[in-house]
Amino acid sequence: MRVLRIAVAQMNPTVGDLNGNVRRIIEWLGEARKAQVDLVAFPELAITGYLPEDLLFKPRFVNDNVRALQEVVQVCHDVVAVVGYVARSAQIESEVSRPSIDSNARQPLYNAAALIARCKIVGNCHKRYFPSDGDERRYFRSGQQPPVLVVNGMTIGVTIGEDLWHSDEFTQAQVAAGVEVMVNLSASPFQVGKSRSRERCLTTWAHTNGVIATVANMVGGQDELVFDGNSLILDQSGRVIARGGAFKEELLMADVSLDSVKHGGRASGRNSVRSQKIVSAVDRCLVTLPMTKGKRTPIVPGLAEPLGEIEEMYQALVLAVKDYVQKNGFKRVAIGLSGGVDSALTAVVAADALGAANVLGIFMPSPYTSHESEEDAVELARSLGIELSIIPITPTFEVYRRSLAPSFDQRPPDRTEENLQARVRGNILMAVSNKFGHLVLTTGNKSELSVGYSTLYGDMAGGFAVIKDVSKSRVYELARFRNAQGPSPVIPQRTLDRPPSAELKPDQKDEDTLPPYTVLDPILQAYVEEDRSLEEIVEAGFDRATVARVMRMVDHSEFKRRQAPIGVKITYRALGKDRRMPITNGYCGLEE
C-alpha cells in the first residue's frame, strides 16, 4: 500500500518577522518528524507573512527571506517540506536596466513555494495567478509551469493560492503528468462564507480530477486581513478527511492512500496528444526519502466542525484584535463607551481577545448624554469586568465654544458643535493612550462609515477599527449572538432595544439623519459592495430619492474614510482595503 502521511501546518506568521516565522516553522517540522510525517505543507508566504507589501522593494529584505528559508532547508533531513517564500528571478539585469522614465523597474520576484527534501531545495513553484485586488501584481511576476515532486514514487503537485482555481494548462499539466496529491499553499483572507465556498471548490476539484487535494491555509491577523485557517485534506473522491480549526494554529495530519488514485487523473484518457505535449513541459523532482520509519501508528485526523456565519464573524474580529494588539507590542486597549451597541460590542470583542483586565472603558458624558446611556455603560463594564473611567467633556467643550465665539460671530450651532464634542472625546482617548501606552480601538460600524455619519478626529480617532466592516444590522446580530453564549448576557438588553443615537444634540436619533438601518443597510450592500447603479437599486424596491441621497452621502464622505484607521475585513468589499475611490470625483451616477 502506498500511503503518504501528510501534514498541514496551519500557521500564524507575523509579516516581516523572519526570525520568528522560521523559529515557528522549525518547531512544527520537529513535531511533524515526531509524528513520522512524510510531507509538511506550510501556507503561502509562510517565511515573510502575507503580505509584506513594500518591504518587498527592499533588496535586503528579500535577501533576508532567502537566508531565512535556508535555515528551514537545513533541518529537513527526513521530511519533505513545501514552504512559501519570496523567490528572486534569475533572468533579470538586462531587463531591469532598460531605459525607462518610470525608473521604478525592480528585480522581478515570485510568490514561490520551495520544495525541500534531504536538506536541499529540489524544486520551486511560482504563483501564476493573482487575486483581483491587484496588490500582489505590484510585486510579483506570473510564474511558469511548476514542477511535480516525486517522493518515493508518489507524485505530488504544488500550487499557490488562486492557481488551483484556474483550470488552465498549468494545473492540468500537473494532473496529466500523474499528480496523485495536489498541495495548495494558501493565504486566503477571511470573509463571511468563504471557507465554505473554498471547501466546495476543493471538493469539486478533487472529485473532478480524481486527485487527493489539500489546502494549507494561513491563520491570524495582519492589519486589515484575518486568515481563518480551515485547512483541508480531501481524498480523491472529494471527501473531507481532515479539516483544521477556524482561527487557531494547528498541525493537521492525515494518512492518504494513493493506491486507488488513477495515474494521470480522470482526464488522462481524453485528449491524449495534447496531454502528452503538456506533460512534457512538466519537470520532475525525484526524491527518495529514507524509509527508516518502520510501521507507524495510524493517525486520527483532526476534523473540526465548521463554524456558522455569525460565529465565524465574531471569531474573526476577536483574532484580528488580539493579533493587531499583540503583534504591535501593545498590551491594553482603551475604548470610548457611549452606552450604545457599537462600543459595547467592540468592548466585548476586545475583552474576549485580550482579557477583561486589558480593556479600559472610558465614558465621556455631555449634557446631551442620557441617563440610560450612563447606566448601560456602567452595567456593561460591570458585567464584562473591565475598568471604567468617567471623564465629562462639558467643561472642555464650553471652553472651545468661548475660544471660538469671536471667530464664529453669533452663528447658530450646527454640525460644527456636534463634531467638536466628538473631537473632545477623541482627544481624551488619545491623551490616555499617549500617557499609558494603550491602543485606542474605535467603535464605528460600516453603515455609518459608509455614509460619513462619523466625525474625523472624533469617534474615528484611534488605531484599530474593530467593526469597520460590520453593518449596523450585523452589529446587532453579533451582540445577540455573544449575549447568548455566556451564562448571562454581557451587553445590557436595553442597549439592544433603544433606538441608536449619537447624543450630540438634544433628543437626537440616527433616524433623524439616516434612513432606518433596515433600509439603509440593503442599499449600502447594493451600492458599496455590489457596485449596483441607482436604477438597479430602485428596481430592487427602494425609494429613488432615498437611494440617491444615500449614494450622495457615500460619495461625499470618501475624504473621511481615507483618514480612517484600518480595521478588520470580513466582507467581500471592506471600506478602504477593497474600495479605492478617488476623493476628487465628478461622477455621481444619478443622471437619467
Added chain:
Amino acid sequence: MRVLRIAVAQMNPTVGDLNGNVRRIIEWLGEARKAQVDLVAFPELAITGYLPEDLLFKPRFVNDNVRALQEVVQVCHDVVAVVGYVARSAQIESEVSRPSIDSNARQPLYNAAALIARCKIVGNCHKRYFPSDGDERRYFRSGQQPPVLVVNGMTIGVTIGEDLWHSDEFTQAQVAAGVEVMVNLSASPFQVGKSRSRERCLTTWAHTNGVIATVANMVGGQDELVFDGNSLILDQSGRVIARGGAFKEELLMADVSLDSVKHGGRASGRNSVRSQKIVSAVDRCLVTLPMTKGKRTPIVPGLAEPLGEIEEMYQALVLAVKDYVQKNGFKRVAIGLSGGVDSALTAVVAADALGAANVLGIFMPSPYTSHESEEDAVELARSLGIELSIIPITPTFEVYRRSLAPSFDQRPPDRTEENLQARVRGNILMAVSNKFGHLVLTTGNKSELSVGYSTLYGDMAGGFAVIKDVSKSRVYELARFRNAQGPSPVIPQRTLDRPPSAELKPDQKDEDTLPPYTVLDPILQAYVEEDRSLEEIVEAGFDRATVARVMRMVDHSEFKRRQAPIGVKITYRALGKDRRMPITNGYCGLEE
C-alpha cells in the same frame, strides 16, 4: 509635400466628470478645426480622467464613459481624433463566470485610445504595459498589437503611456509597418526632473527610429497626483519642434513634414523576415479626409521654455492645491500659521493658487509660543495680504489637563501634553472649517512625516497636505525661491533663519529630537526613497547609531502616515501613494 497638421490637446480633465470632460474635448476639437488641424491627440483616459480607480468596477460608469466617447465621435467630421477612454473587452462572459472562490472576477477592461475619423471609431489601441505601482493592473488587461492609422496616405501609430518605452515587438511592429508619426497618449504624473527625462527618452526614440514622435500629456491635479503637461512634438531627427507649457492647458500645434521620413523606420532594412512577420500582425485603419481645407496659413508651434527644478516643484504644488480645492467644490482654505517656515510656505502656495482673499491664516498661541513666532506670522499674513485670526489655545489646553488629572494621577508631563496642544489646534481649525466650509490645508513636510515628528489629529488634521512630499531642506529652497520672485520677499527672513521648533514645551528645538535636517534628509532619501539598507547608508558616510535611530522612527510611525491626509506627490516615492508598508511589521533590517 506631405504635411500633417498635428495638434496635442494638453487637457485638464476631472476624474469622473464625464460630461465636463467631453464638453472640454469638444471645445478643443472646435478650436483645432478652426486651425485646420488634421489630427488631434488627447491625453490617456481623457474621457474619464486619470485614474478613476474603483469607479471602474461600476458597470454603469464604464457604460457612461462609452456613451461620453460617442458624443465626441459625432463631432469628428473632418478631423481625426485620438482620445483616451476605457474600453470593454469583447471576449468575456464565459471567462468571468468561471467558478472562483475569489468571486471578484470582473469584466475585462482596457486602458484604450479610440482612433476617430469621419464620425466613426475606425480603430482601437489597448495599452499593454502598466506603471510599476500596480494600480492600473487592478483594472486593466494588457492589450494586443495595436493597429496603425493611415490618413490620406500618412501612416500614424498610436501608443499609450509606458508602451512607448518598451521597445518590444508591438512598438517595433508599428515602426516596421511604416509608421511615420508616432502619437503617444500620456497621463504621466509629475515628479521632479521627469519631464526632462521624458524629453530625453522621446528624443532618443524619434532619432533611433527616424519617426516623428509626439506625446500628449495630461495636465492638472487629481488627489495625490499632478500632471505637468510639457507635451512634445519632435521631428524624425529627434529635434523638439513644439513643447507645451508646464502646468497649464494648451492646444499645442505643429505642421510636420513626412517627406523625409523613411518608410518602415531606420530599422527597416535589417531583419527583414522577422519584420515581415510582425508587420503582418498590424491592422491598418484607412481614413480619407476631405481635403477641402485648401492652403493653410503656416502654424508657428508653441515652444515653452522648460522650468528649472525648484520652479517646477513650486508650480506643481500651486496647481495641485488649486485643482484639489476647486474640483472638490471649495473656495477658501484655512491654514494654521505657526510662524515657522512650513506653514509660511503652505500659505504662500495657497495664496498663489487661490488668491490671497481665499486664504485664512489662524495663529493659535500657547505659553510656549515665542514672541518671534507671533510677529513672523503676523508679518507673513500682512505681506501676503491674507486674513489672520488669532485664537489662543491655553484656556482649552488647561481645561483638558484638569479633566484628565484624576486619570493621570500625578504622572509628569510628557509627549501626551505636547500632542494635546497640537490636537487643540487641530480641533480649532476643523471647527472653523465646519462652520465656514473652508478646507483645512495641513503644513507638515516630508521629513517630519517620515520620522513621525507630527501629531495625529493635531497638526496632521486637515483635508490636503500641501508639502507632504517636500523634505525640510526643499521647503527652505522653495521658500527662498518664492521670496526671490516678488518685488519683495513674502516670507519673513527671520522665519528662514531661526532654528525650527514645534514650540510644544519650553525652549524646544527640532534638533533636540531629530538629527540636523542636513543629516536627516539624506538618510531619509536613502532609506525611504531608495530602499537602501542600514549597511549601505552607513557606507555612504553616516553614523550607524543615527541611521538605525532614523530607521526605527520611520518604521514605528507607519500608523500615523496611514491616517494622514493625502498630499501632492512630487518625488519618485511619495509617502502613502508610493510607499505601502504594513503597520504590523516585524522586520527591522538592523540585524548584523
